[in-house]
Amino acid sequence: MVSALGFDLVWFGCLFTMALVAGYISPPFGFNLFFMKGIAPKDVTMGEIYRYSIPFFLIEVLGLIICFLYPKFVLFIPNKM
Numbered sequence: 673m674v675s676a677l678g679f680d681l682v683w684f685g686c687l688f689t690m691a692l693v694a695g696y697i698s699p700p701f702g703f704n705l706f707f708m709k710g711i712a713p714k715d716v717t718m719g720e721i722y723r724y725s726i727p728f729f730l731i732e733v734l735g736l737i738i739c740f741l742y743p744k745f746v747l748f749i750p751n752k753m
Contacts, residue, residue, distance in 0.1 A: 682750050683743045690739060694732040697725050 674684045696704045699722040708721050739746045 680743065680747060683739075683746050686739055686746050687736065690732065690736045694729060694736060697732065698729050699725060 675681055696702050699705060702725065705718075705721050705725055708725075709716070709718055712721065
């Protein structure tokens, strides 16, 4: 369906993977946040984990926006192969 719409499959795969990663670290239902709580010391609260994950989430969203706006950036190396 993606190729029928005219999108490059490598580009779409990169966007899809980055969106999944952003979902895994986004509060309040990010699975990775619960994994972090499981390995963190007992005095670290879930609120602290949420708060400290926000910069990583914002960086991931910024990367997703850059890859969405500049598909040639994503496809530079695959096009050289």
